[in-house]
Amino acid sequence: MGRQPCCDKVGLKKGPWTAEEDKKLINFILNNGHCCWRAVPKLAGLLRCGKSCRLRWTNYLRPDLKRGLLSESEEKLVIDLHAQLGNRWSKIASHLPGRTDNEIKNHWNTHIKKKLRKMGIDPLTHEPIPTMEEPQQPIEINTSPFESIEAADQFLNKSPAFCTDEVPMILPDEIIVAYDEASSSSSSSTSSKPEEIKVPCIEWMESMYFWGLDDLIGLELPTEDGDPKLASDAYIQYQRETMDQESWKFELM
DNA sequence: AATGGAATCAACCGCCCCTCT
DNA sequence: GAGAGGGGCGGTTGATTCCAT
Structure with missing residues (x-):
């Protein structure tokens, strides 16, 4: 039983994102948006799981984010x-x-x-x-x-x-x-x-x-x-x- | 200066919910 | 209504930094 993994994890990178990866993701989403997160890493040329891309984007790369401690x-x-x-x-x-x-x-x-x-x-x-x-x-x-x-x-x-x-x-x-x-x-x-x-x-x-x-x-x-x-x-x-x-x-x- | 513990936070994991067929 | 798939959510982990000794 159990769900299938969200994507094929073989050969996918894990851990901290590099500046290069960030750049790729930002460029891709700014230019194309994200129609389907599963497809994003492939299209953006990233060796990441779609979920990881979504997380990175929503939690860190999104331009509308504020940084720093909460007031x-x-x-x-x-x-x-x-x-x-x-x-x-x-x-x-x-x-x-x-x-x-x-x-x-x-x-x-x-x-x-x-x-x-x-x-x-x-x-x-x-x-x-x-x-x-x-x-x-x-x-x-x-x-x-x-x-x-x-x-x-x-x-x-x-x-x-x-x-x-x-x-x-x-x-x-x-x-x-x-x-x-x-x-x-x-x-x-x-x-x-x-x-x-x-x-x-x-x-x-x-x-x-x-x-x-x-x-x-x-x-x-x-x-x-x-x-x-x-x-x-x-x-x-x-x-x-x-x-x-x-x-x-x-x-x- | 070295070391160990505490604090911090980015990222991952697994489950749930929603939508589509 | 049932099943599959994708996205979202909350909990947890682990690497890094900070700080006290």
Whole structure:
């Protein structure tokens, strides 16, 4: 019994990808897209399994990816979503533009889990960890601005649903980098010199067209503490921080 | 400087789900 | 409805880097 392997593994390369392989895959997908992952390695001239190509592309090579550690607001969002969705990393990732399920999963396992335990919160249940001294009291800990996943979705669906997988590929000549002097001067620290200003993430700029900061600012979300602005503020903060992240895409182009 | 343990993260594995016939 | 195949997902592994001793 058992499934057949996804492809003929004889003679196929495994392990870390080389720059040459990356280049081949990027070139192929940018030029042809991927109709069928199984066919991609053959057509791209790679000795890799199609699955491996898909993984490499979605987790590392996709131009709309953000690199670097998750920001504090992204972390908060991940915790919120994990409390509601559990280990459904791809679902969680779909709420964080430019982040992959693998990245979030890794970050959860290496950083967030520890952080929550330190705070006395069970990362599995999001409940307080009972200590030996004090018998467990049902303490209400809800860091989520959303009462339910439906509420979160309702909020997210105020704008067209966003999924990084659905982000259309943009070509280098389609890239327009906008620079908002006012917002950059107010958001950056006083020590920030002009040459240190980071290029905004392109996909963020693109998704901005969908989300729109103004749209977000206008949103009101019911929260636990009754302050309807908090949730959208957290989201705006998250989106603003996202904006500051450098897109590695430029290095690639 | 050497060594060993911890932390990190890219990549793989195997199962599940969805679609097509 | 059943079976096959492809894609996606979540868990796990292992190589590499970091850090303390």
